[in-house]
Amino acid sequence: MRLAVFRRSRGRNLRIGVLFTYVEVKVPRRMSLVEAKRRVRKLLPRLVRDLRRARALFLRAMGLPLERRSTEELLTQFSELLSRALAKLKIRGVRVSVSNRLRSAWASAIIKRREVKVSKLAAFLPKELLWYLAVHEACHFYSPSHDKAFWQCVEKVHPTYRQSKELMTLYSIKVKRVCEGLWTRSRS
């Protein structure tokens, strides 16, 4: 098991996180490394299990093919799909724009402004997942939160959405990895 050990400059607690291929251990300033080791050892069976699961997910994600669309191609395709989804819900007058700033979400619906922003990174997604994304955002004009009515709306327009949703999670892992610098601020 690969461990990456860091000293925490703030905070009092030992932090242990499973990051797909290794375990990150952040040791508070006042804790000795011996003590940190003892605590990690105590959690070992769980860490090994979590790491195995995370690594399997990671490998599946890494095997996924990426699309290469230009921003214009993304805008055109996503607009088409969103119009189709909105038409099914009889909703009109929603604008689409591509955002460079969306990092933690693939898209975002701004209900009051009747606008959907789609992340530039969605250019990497296969068309079937752009469809899921379009349906998801369209349904937010029906129900802004992820409540029961919302998911019923998604299911009505996209009956096999659950598979797409799962695949989206895997694509998040892959695209995050590919665009580490783009998506998150680089960790130093």
Ligand SMILES: [Zn+2]
């Ligand atoms: Zn949502």
